Amino acid sequence: VQKNTKYTLTIDYHALGFYELILSFAYSPSIFVVIFVFLGFLTAATGVTGWAISRMTTMLQNPPGVKLFSMLVLIVPPAVGGTYLAVLPIFLITALGNYLLNGFFYTNPNTPQVAPFGTLALDTNNLQYNTIGNAITTAEYISARNGRMGTVFCIIGILCWAVSSQLFFPKKETKREREIAKMRTSLAEKEEIWQVVLWKKANFLWVTFVFTIICVLVVELSYWGDFGTYIYVIILFLLVIGEVLALGVEFFLQDAILVAPVLSGFNFASQLVTFGAPDFLTFLLSYFFGVALALFQRIYQNYYLELIGSIFVFFYGLILRTAKKMVPRYISGAAAQKKSDEITADQKEFKKRDVEGVADNGETHESVEPILDYFTGVCGDSMLIYYFPFLVYLLMQYRVQIYLPIAYLIRQSDMVIYMFFQLMMCVFEPIADAFNHFQNEQFHGWKIYEYLVYSRYRFLQRETRWKGMESSLDECIDENLRRVDQMCFSSQFFMMMTFHLNGMVYVVLAFQCWLRSSNPTYNPFSDSAFFIILIYLIACYFILEWVIFQLAVRLKLWKIKHENTAWHMLKKDEDEWDLPGWEDVKG
Numbered sequence: 001v002q003k004n005t006k007y008t009l010t011i012d013y014h015a016l017g018f019y020e021l022i023l024s025f026a027y028s029p030s031i032f033v034v035i036f037v038f039l040g041f042l043t044a045a046t047g048v049t050g051w052a053i054s055r056m057t058t059m060l061q062n063p064p065g066v067k068l069f070s071m072l073v074l075i076v077p078p079a080v081g082g083t084y085l086a087v088l089p090i091f092l093i094t095a096l097g098n099y100l101l102n103g104f105f106y107t108n109p110n111t112p113q114v115a116p117f118g119t120l121a122l123d124t125n126n127l128q129y130n131t132i133g134n135a136i137t138t139a140e141y142i143s144a145r146n147g148r149m150g151t152v153f154c155i156i157g158i159l160c161w162a163v164s165s166q167l168f169f170p171k172k173e174t175k176r177e178r179e180i181a182k183m184r185t186s187l188a189e190k191e192e193i194w195q196v197v198l199w200k201k202a203n204f205l206w207v208t209f210v211f212t213i214i215c216v217l218v219v220e221l222s223y224w225g226d227f228g229t230y231i232y233v234i235i236l237f238l239l240v241i242g243e244v245l246a247l248g249v250e251f252f253l254q255d256a257i258l259v260a261p262v263l264s265g266f267n268f269a270s271q272l273v274t275f276g277a278p279d280f281l282t283f284l285l286s287y288f289f290g291v292a293l294a295l296f297q298r299i300y301q302n303y304y305l306e307l308i309g310s311i312f313v314f315f316y317g318l319i320l321r322t323a324k325k326m327v328p329r330y331i332s333g334a335a336a337q338k339k340s341d342e343i344t345a346d347q348k349e350f351k352k353r354d355v356e357g358v359a360d361n362g363e364t365h366e367s368v369e370p371i372l373d374y375f376t377g378v379c380g381d382s383m384l385i386y387y388f389p390f391l392v393y394l395l396m397q398y399r400v401q402i403y404l405p406i407a408y409l410i411r412q413s414d415m416v417i418y419m420f421f422q423l424m425m426c427v428f429e430p431i432a433d434a435f436n437h438f439q440n441e442q443f444h445g446w447k448i449y450e451y452l453v454y455s456r457y458r459f460l461q462r463e464t465r466w467k468g469m470e471s472s473l474d475e476c477i478d479e480n481l482r483r484v485d486q487m488c489f490s491s492q493f494f495m496m497m498t499f500h501l502n503g504m505v506y507v508v509l510a511f512q513c514w515l516r517s518s519n520p521t522y523n524p525f526s527d528s529a530f531f532i533i534l535i536y537l538i539a540c541y542f543i544l545e546w547v548i549f550q551l552a553v554r555l556k557l558w559k560i561k562h563e564n565t566a567w568h569m570l571k572k573d574e575d576e577w578d579l580p581g582w583e584d585v586k587g
Helices: 018-023 029-057 068-102 138-168 175-184 196-221 231-253 256-276 280-326 335-356 369-397 415-444 448-460 479-487 491-516 530-554 563-569
Strands: none
Touching: 018 280, 029 280, 029 415, 068 138, 068 369, 068 415, 068 448, 068 491, 068 530, 138 196, 138 256, 138 491, 138 530, 196 231, 196 256, 196 491, 231 256, 231 280, 256 280, 256 369, 256 479, 256 491, 280 369, 280 415, 369 415, 369 448, 369 479, 369 491, 415 448, 479 491
């Protein structure tokens, strides 16, 4: 062995600067709170700047004024109330699952605790059916508990989907809807196969599952070694992919109220992977980059896409007309038949409008459809703002099982700073959203504030406790937007959105538990404890459901304003609403 001692060892000590100390989380949480307040004001200033630009360049003769406090009263309480009304029972059933697996209902998320291995009932259950009765090693204990926590997440996620499917489809197909369907297609005559609500539920859940798998792939992308290097490019890439996927989900679901939670799930995954930034500064910059893109996108995206589309249609029509002029007349003799087909198509469309009761007057500048389309997407973003603190709690409480913070090299003590950041943004981001609404009023001429006031009035004057149980829909609105309009962007709307989103989130977390935190990779279907966990959580679900319903009744949650006199407004029997001579109506 050769020894080389001809070197000089020097150690240099130097004080870290403010920037390095911030990245090292060396300051107390109070310092970070001050920093986050400053960043919150910058977030609000971003919205104010956008509004000021539109205010100076608006073409409106009488631009609407800024009613900030009134707007916040309209948009914040429903979002906060609805989101946390869903998060509370989800937290409770998750804690019950943690009690079964780790022996504690709740522990301090900064220092999560688990019962000693071998002291709980499920610790003796083998991971494979063919090894039942064999002794279990400590490594198998750890792998079993981590993987089974993923099973808990998955089962609760599926239960959340079951709840949301009932909330999104609270009633059966009415007789009037069946009559309308019979006029559209003869298949509606076959009652044994025409089960619209069941088909819609199945289609909704299938599209949700596909998008959940896409979210899992997005999270897996964040483990790429160069993810931090190209994080801004990836954010733009996910934004473009999200728009393409939005077209697909809109085509498959055909209902804006069903599209909203599915797209929110993809947006959640796009925001979750920003935790994989190489340092805290990049995380903050990626957050503001995403916020700025969202504020810009809400204002200008549809406008410029429609402009580009109209230019494309113009040149396409020009080329088509030029080509027709160059074709000899004896070849283009089928033009008369084509014109006849176009007339028939127009008649069918008129018939559809007549059946639906939609009056098409050709005026769209005063319609509410653009407001509904815009605000539905905003509600998805608002829900994510208030949901993310709960997600950070999950990452702290189940750090080892979910493994994401470990993979992202985020220390447990540093997660508290991320929690403070999410809580502070819950205060300031709604202000940016409010000015974004005012900017839309300036740029597009929409009456967003007036519509929200009207929606709030309709929700307070509803005829049933659950707004979706009302049979009346505004048939002057496009069919795919009627149910969104019916829910009035109320706390009920946010609650059903949160339940469905949480189902997607929990299934994504379940995959992380199965793939990352257990060695060897955990397989829930070969686990001898799977059915025990399943039966336990289903029993907890039904008990919790009964308790929550009893509390809702006693606390008079969503009690209608005129409950004692509302009986005469409710439909007693569907037969009373049959239209005379309905079968003779012709388009």
